[in-house]
Amino acid sequence: MLTSGVAAAATTITIEGGGADIWDTTDAFHFYYDSTNGDFDVTVHNTELEWTDANAKTGLMVRETLDPDAKNVMLRRTPNGDASLQWRPESGVETLSTTSGGEDRSEVDGGSISAEWLRLTRTGDTISAYGSPDGGDWTRIAQLSGDDVDLPAQSYVGIPVTSHSEGTLCTARLRDLSGVSPNAHRDVGSVEVSGSVSVEEGVPYVSTEPVTDVRATSATLHGELTDLGGAESASCYFEYREVPTERWKQTDSRQRSSSGSFSMELSGLTSRRYYQVRAVVDTSDGDSFTSPPFTFGTPSFSRGDGGQWDGPQSKSHFEPDDGFADPAPWLNDDTPIIKITKPTRRQLETALNVDGPRVVVFETSGTIDLHAERLTVSTDQLYLAGQTAPSPGVTLIRGDLWVVANDCVIQHLRVRPGDAGQDIGWEPDGINTGDGTENNVIDHCTTTWSVDENLSVGYDTNDTTMSNCLVAEALRDATHHKGEHNYGSLIGNGAENVAMMGNLWADNIDRNPRLKEGTRSVVVNNLVFHFKDGAWLDPDTQASIEGNVYRHPINDKPKIFGDGEAYIHDNDLKSDAPGELVGDGITVLDERPLWPEGLDPLSSDDTVRHNFRNVGARPGDRTEHDERILRKVARGEGQYIDSQEDVGGYPELPENSHHVWVPQCNTRAWLRMWAWLVE
Missing domain, CATH: 2.60.40.10 (Immunoglobulins)
Incomplete structure (x- = not known):
């Protein structure tokens, strides 16, 4: 611990900054700075940072030049209050941080601490970063030597702000700045909206x-x-x-x-x-x-443990707890309920990112326009209960949903990104669980019209369930920088214990699913329709592949192929379909390499009928697009599309409303009853 006295000051610095990020190989942000020569000791109190994105940033930075790709060191703070250190070792190379790529430099667990006060020092070639809750007791987060990043004595030191959201300004307010006297500010890199700085003296x-x-x-x-x-x-x-x-x-x-x-x-x-x-x-x-x-x-009036009744069983054979994940183990009768009363991005984004366990319910139906921006869940312990919406439910359009958090359940929701009228480089998924996340469930969701993948699991994840989902019509030749894409689901490198049960992949050329290197997964009772590549296994991959049905392939490639190891049982490929079921590169195992406890597969003879009845956001209350996709699958009429406009464009769902009564006990049973009503 390091102790430093803090002098009171009645000066507030307000900085507005745009830009995509301070990260990767090049930066985009607003910078309030001074040039410095040699050693420094800079301290500031960040009193406010607007939540424009989970990765919006402010803090303290030392930078070699004002070029966007310059090498630099930044003590960053994000809207959730976490402080960590990041640095670009050389101009134009990938940025490292104490939470990503440079974990060995961290001196605190997890690479970050909660801190309002930030301190960045330089002594010779050594740069040290500290955080504090009160400006008195300092904890060193990390220390970098000249071998980590070699900055010249003459450099720029100051306060950066990036919104991590193109076209949007993020407001940061700071006080008690010492050790540097900024005399200039400017945008660094490419920003759509220019930033600004204002300094007020003598404010309360x-x-x-x-x-x-x-x-x-x-x-x-x-x-x-x-x-x-x-x-x-x-x-x-x-x-x-x-x-x-x-x-x-x-x-x-x-x-x-x-x-x-x-x-x-x-x-x-x-x-x-x-x-x-x-x-x-x-x-x-x-x-x-x-x-x-x-x-x-606020808690409930009657504190309980969830009651004695768990509620009705799902109408699907596959329950959310049939996979490796434990759905919302944190849920109890005190868990706060957040009501969405208008189908707006602002309400939904605010609810999704409350820092604490929460159940998000809907008193409105409708289409929520994400305005060509990703919607990110950045805090753990979310239960997003789309089943509570009145008919015809809720659909997200013109953006994707990323779950960069743990212990989350996403149910009965539709996500349709589409091309959003954007140019090349617009590459949304549908739903994605972020890298390194764990214990997440995506159940009874519809994901269509992605430009990258419709529904994917991140790298190095653990215990993820994808059940009863309709994963269809990824866009073929839209705005991806590689050209034609049209992919279903990617399971990222190192993902452990992924369960894919009772899903329908339709009209996705590839990745149905793609099991990347080092993954461990079960692929059970899924229907794959009108495709080129079925289950693709990379090296060092293990899977249990059972009860799946493959219909209308467009080439003679094996339906389960690649270089991995798999137990393969009771998978259905019609005898007159082109190609073999299993490729030569697959090592066929005699027994399951992994399997969720209690999972009971269906016979492949039952897969098609079961999945037609149960996939998608609201099987008992399907919208026209979901019905249309299932009709063409039933008729064997495959179709690849390049834009949502090829099939009628984005939906405009009616904004119906109803009152959602919140119970004081039996929360889990209450949520299951709502789910049963739309299944």
């Missing part, structure tokens, strides 16, 4: 402290007035709202003539909800400051 400052005494309908709010900004007195109060609503409500105020803490009792809350609260100070000379919000959840 208030922070929101953790909420205490949280009950089903009440809580105690706390704030800390640090600085009156030179005013004689100030009015302090709180604003609060239920997530994900936009309108803030205001508490009564407290008058103060000096700094210090203040608290208020808040009543009239709703049980099993998430709330945001933020402290506000209005000074007697007209200045005001609003702190970043603090999020807390």
Whole structure:
């Protein structure tokens, strides 16, 4: 631990930055900086960072030049409050970090710590990065030598901001900057919207402290007035709202003539909800400051363990817990419920990324336009219950859904990215579980019209289930930089314990599925229709492939091929279909190399009928596009498409609404009942 004194300062720096990222081989961001020569010791307090993306960033940076591909070191902070170190060792090469590629340089578990205060120092060729919750006790995150990155004595030091979202500005607010005096700012790299910097002197400052005494309908709010900004007195109060609503409500105020803490009792809350609260100070000379919000959840009235009844069985033979994943082991009767009341990206994105266990339900149906941007789940323990929406359910368009989190369940949702009217380089998936994630379930979802893959599992993942999904009509010649693509599902290198059960892959030329190197998976009772490549196994791959049905291949390639090892049993390929079932490169095993406990496969004779009845987001309430795909599969009428416009364009679903009553117990049974109603 390192201790450093902190001098009070009533100066706030506000930086707005755009750009795709500070990462890879080239950067795009806004930079507030000064040139420096030799050693430095820079400290700053990041009081706010807008959530434009899970990977939006601010922090402290030292940079060789202002070229976008320059070598640099950045102590970064993301919207979830985590601080870590990243660096580009040479100009134009891939960036490393203490969480990706440079883990051996980390001095903290996982490569990052929660920190509002950041400190970057240089002594000779050694650069050290620290984080602190209070600006007093510092923890060293990492230290780099000249062998890691050799920066010249003459360099640029300052504060960067990137939104990680093209065309969008991210706002960062910082205080207590010491050790450098920035005198210039500019955009670095290619940004669609120019950034800006403003510096305010003599402003008040208030922070929101953790909420205490949280009950089903009440809580105690706390704030800390640090600085009156030179005013004689100030009015302090709180604003609060239920997530994900936009309108803030205001508490009564407290008058103060000096700094210090203040608290208020808040009543009239709703049980099993998430709330945001933020402290506000209005000074007697007209200045005001609003702190970043603090999020807390209210419990139920009746604390329980989920009840004695688990709810009805799925109408499908395959339950979400039949694979290797344990669906939402964290779910209990206190887990907050977040209601989506309007089919907007803003509401859904806010709900998906609350930092805590949550069940997201829908009181509206409709089409949610993602506006040609990826929608990312970045925090663990999400249960996205699309089954709760009124008919005809919810469809995401013009973007993809990435689950870069653990212990998540995604159910009864449609994702249709399409070409979104974009140029070459627009390459969305449908749904993807991020690299290194674990214990995720994608069940009863529809994914169509991807440009890359429709539904995929990331690299080095563990315990992933993909069940009862309709994976169809990946776009063939759209906006992928490689040209024709049209792929179904990729299981990334090193993915362990992936279960694919009861799915339908239709009109995807390749990757039905592609099992990449080092994967361990089961492929059970899936129907593959109108394809070139079926199950493709890379070297060092093990799989149990059982009960699958292959219909209307377009070439004579073996349907299970590649270089891996597989137990292959009861797979159905019509005798008059071209090609063999198993390729020569496959090592056929005498017994299953892996298998989920309790999984009971169907006979291949039952696969087609079962999957027709059960695949997709809402088998009992299918939309026209899902019905159309199943009709052509039933008729043997394969069709590859280049754009969603080839089949009628994006859907415009009606925005129907209903009230979702939230129980105080038996949460899991309640969710299963909603699922049963649409299956």
